[in-house]
Amino acid sequence: MNHFQAVYYRDPAGFEPVRDFVDALPEQSQAAVENQIARLNLLSDEIPHLPFPHSSQIKGELRELRCHHGRHLYRILYRRSGRLVILLHVLPKRSAKIPAADIDLAQQRWADFKARMNATHRIPPRAAGRDAP
Secondary structure: OOEOEEEEOOOOOOOOHHHHHHHOOOHHHHHHHHHHHHHHOOOEOOOOOOOOOOEEEEEOOEEEEEEEEOOEEEEEEEEEEOOEEEEEEEEEOOOOOOOHHHHHHHHHHHHHHHHHHHOOOOOOOOOOOOOOO
16 A cells, blocks of 8 residues: 655745744644654555545635644645645644635645646756867
């Protein structure tokens, strides 16, 4: 069985906003969130999504991973790309609904990820030689 792999979205400057957020949490909260992220690595073609209450659909293929430690609640917005689960955005849960601005940010990061993944690779210049232009 081929499992999926959860990976952090990396912006063009090399920053990983979800990893940075998780790394800044207190140690016990960080461990709780990382345990939930590890559940995504158990997904496969046979089990493509975590069941509720661990995960739920937000909009289209955008999903949320529900993480909590004590009274602290966090939501990680993610999408699948082939065998990868891209962790796009994280937020502390403060209301019943995820704010539209957070959904928009996750969708912008997804669009950036797809654009860079689908970009045609640059062809390196040929070495100078007798047939070089």
